Amino acid sequence: MATYDLTPRIAPNLDRHLVFPLLEFLQEQQMYPDEEILKAKIELLNKTNMVDYAMDIHKSLYHTEDVPQDMIERRVEVVARLKSLEESAAPLVSFLQNPSAVQELRADKQYNLQMLNDRYQIGPDQIEALYQYAKFQFECGNYSGAADYLYQYRALCTNSERSLSALWGKLAAEVLMQNWVVAVEELNRLKEIIDSKSFSSPLNQVQSRIWLMHWSLFIFFNHDNDKTQIIDLFNQDKYLNAIQTSAPHLLRYLATAFIINKRRRSQFKDFIRVIQQEQHSYKDPITEFLACVFVNYDFDGAQKKMKECEEVIVKDPFLGKQVEDGNGSTMPLRDEFLKNARLFILETYCRIHQRIDMGVLAEKLNMDYEDAERWIVKRIRNSELDAKIDTETGTVIMEPNHPNVYEQLIEHTKSLSGRTYKLASQLMEQSPAQAAR
Numbered sequence: 001m002a003t004y005d006l007t008p009r010i011a012p013n014l015d016r017h018l019v020f021p022l023l024e025f026l027q028e029q030q031m032y033p034d035e036e037i038l039k040a041k042i043e044l045l046n047k048t049n050m051v052d053y054a055m056d057i058h059k060s061l062y063h064t065e066d067v068p069q070d071m072i073e074r075r076v077e078v079v080a081r082l083k084s085l086e087e088s089a090a091p092l093v094s095f096l097q098n099p100s101a102v103q104e105l106r107a108d109k110q111y112n113l114q115m116l117n118d119r120y121q122i123g124p125d126q127i128e129a130l131y132q133y134a135k136f137q138f139e140c141g142n143y144s145g146a147a148d149y150l151y152q153y154r155a156l157c158t159n160s161e162r163s164l165s166a167l168w169g170k171l172a173a174e175v176l177m178q179n180w181v182v183a184v185e186e187l188n189r190l191k192e193i194i195d196s197k198s199f200s201s202p203l204n205q206v207q208s209r210i211w212l213m214h215w216s217l218f219i220f221f222n223h224d225n226d227k228t229q230i231i232d233l234f235n236q237d238k239y240l241n242a243i244q245t246s247a248p249h250l251l252r253y254l255a256t257a258f259i260i261n262k263r264r265r266s267q268f269k270d271f272i273r274v275i276q277q278e279q280h281s282y283k284d285p286i287t288e289f290l291a292c293v294f295v296n297y298d299f300d301g302a303q304k305k306m307k308e309c310e311e312v313i314v315k316d317p318f319l320g321k322q323v324e325d326g327n328g329s330t331m332p333l334r335d336e337f338l339k340n341a342r343l344f345i346l347e348t349y350c351r352i353h354q355r356i357d358m359g360v361l362a363e364k365l366n367m368d369y370e371d372a373e374r375w376i377v378k379r380i381r382n383s384e385l386d387a388k389i390d391t392e393t394g395t396v397i398m399e400p401n402h403p404n405v406y407e408q409l410i411e412h413t414k415s416l417s418g419r420t421y422k423l424a425s426q427l428m429e430q431s432p433a434q435a436a437r
Contacts, residue, residue, distance in 0.1 A: 002031050004284050004312050009249045013214040015172045016044050017138070021218075025317035035061065049082075049139040051075040078140070085136050088129035089149075092122050096152050109158055116156075127156050131166065138169055147173035164193060171215060180223035187216055191233070209242045213250055220257070221318040221333070230257045235267055240274065248282035251275065252312075255286045256319060259344070260336045285309045293344050297352065299364050306341050306366065310334055342367075343384060346376070350387060350398040358394045 007026060011019045020041070027037045038061040045054035051074050055067045086093075095101050095116070104119075105112050116122040134149030150170040157163045167190055174183040193199065194208045213234060220230040233239055234254045243250045255275065258268050272294045275287050283291075285308035292302035313319040313334045321333050342365050349364060350356055362372035376396060379385040386399040 004315070005031060006249050006252065006316070009247075010214055010217075013211050013247070015168075015215075016047060017141075017143075017176060018172060018215065018218070019044055021176075022317050025320075029315055031315060048141070049078045049136065050141045051078055053141065082136060082140065085129065085133040089126065089133040091120065092116075092126045092130050093133075093149075095120055095122060105155070109156060112156060113158070127153070131157070131162060134166070135169065138173060143173040143176045146170075147177070164190075167193070175215065175218045178222065180219055183219050184223060184229075187212070187219060195238070206242050206246070209239055210247050213239060213243070213247065217253060217318045220253075221321050228257070228261050230254065231261060231267065235271065244274065244278060244281075248278050251278060251282055252284055252286050252316075253318065255290055256313070256333075256337065259286075259290075259340050260333065285312050289341065290344075293348050297348070299345055299349055302341075302345055303364060303366050306338065306345075309341065310338060313337055342375070343379065346379075346385065346396075347398075350396060355395050355397050358389070358396060361396055 005026070007019075007022050011022065014022075023037055023041055023044075026032055027034065038057055041057050042054055042061065045051075045057065048054075051071060055071055055075075058067050058071065059065060101120075104115060113124075113127075130149055131153050134146050134153055137149065138146035147170055150166045150173070154163050154166050154170070157166065167186065171183060171186040171190060174180075174186055190212055194205060194212060199205050199208070216230070216233060230253060234243065234250065234257075243254070251274070254271065258271055272290060275290050276295050279287075279291060285305045289302055289305040289309055292298040292305055319333055319337075345364055346361065349361070358373060358376075359369055361376075362369045365372050365375070367375060373389070376385065376387070376389065380387055380389070388397050388399065389395070390397055
């Protein structure tokens with residue numbers, strides 16, 4: 001299964017602290033020798049201030065209570081630097097810890113800076129010290145303190161580049177603390193800044209979108225209500241172009257989201273074309289499953305890929321989660337995936353053949369005859385499948401598919417709105433002379 005592990009591709013697009021949860025997962029799954037994982041952890045930790053944690057890992061790796069002298073010296077340096085930064089930021093931290101004083105702050109940053117300087121002798125040096133102190137706290141693994149200080153720093157910062165850096169740090173801290181609701185808010189703030197026309201350069205914009213999509217995986221597959229939001233983000237033209245250009249491995253997660261969210265069928269058709277186009281640059285059992293069903297109509301191949309998909313999902317740090325089943329309870333994402341994957345096979349196969357023998361269908365679904373019959377009956381009762389069963393002949397008959405006019409209107413309206421927005425954006429990006437022509 002290490003063949004399908006995406007950690008080597010994902011890790012370079014994450015803050016190093018966000019890589020630790022992935023290594024923990026790989027260690028639990030025993031996908032690599034324990035020694036390799038521990039060495040990878042130490043390599044990451046050497047570039048942070050989490051010296052105590054690095055010492056513990058070193059002891060586990062080498063089965064000793066002794067640690068290298070450079071680690072001991074590094075710990076002394078970190079403690080001294082932390083104390084120095086704490087002293088530099090103390091005046092502003094004391095002010096922020098005083099509720100009555102904080103009430104004097106306004107939405108106008110320039111007013112706040114002037115007021116802090118006049119009344120409390122707090123100037124740019126102390127504000128910069130707060131940023132450095134927050135960053136250092138983050139590197140030490142104190143994500144809660146870092147998140148608070150970075151939030152307060154952004155309320156005072158007038159440097160857009162530093163403010164953006166603080167927002168990335170705040171998002172990472174919220175993800176690491178698993179504060180998914182707040183993380184979604186920070187993610188949306190970042191997206192708005194990245195997508196703005198004033199963002200630094202097109203190249204940086206594309207790279208930032210790639211980073212944002214990688215970081216968002218933690219949120220989309222952990223936050224209960226965000227299984228559809230990954231489609232809203234990843235399937236936008238500018239983000240999908242970034243995926244196809246620099247991060248095709250993200251197609252695994254977008255494909256999974258489409259499979260477990262059947263309502264997104266209008267967007268799904270376009271996505272299948274992307275899967276077909278990108279088969280030369282990236283494929284795994286999940287994308288190959290979709291290609292088997294909707295491109296090649298290879299149902300025997302889809303059945304084999306479905307078994308591989310189950311293994312991939314269980315071994316993926318983002319996909320091995322619980323999802324809502326639509327009835328208020330949760331189930332493993334794997335089960336939701338397999339249920340909908342079987343429906344894809346069933347619907348596509350029956351649409352081609354219209355009438356099919358139950359025994360043949362059970363074979364295509366990789367199920368016993370009785371289990372397949374019960375499963376199909378349940379899907380029909382839950383209105384997930386427009387079909388009926390002829391018990392005398394033992395066949396499944398697909399009902400004529402008459403699309404809901406109201407749903408069609410909504411989808412066409414969404415599509416028209418999207419195309420209009422895209423056209424307007426292109427016109428806005430042109431020079432006045434080009435637009436006039």
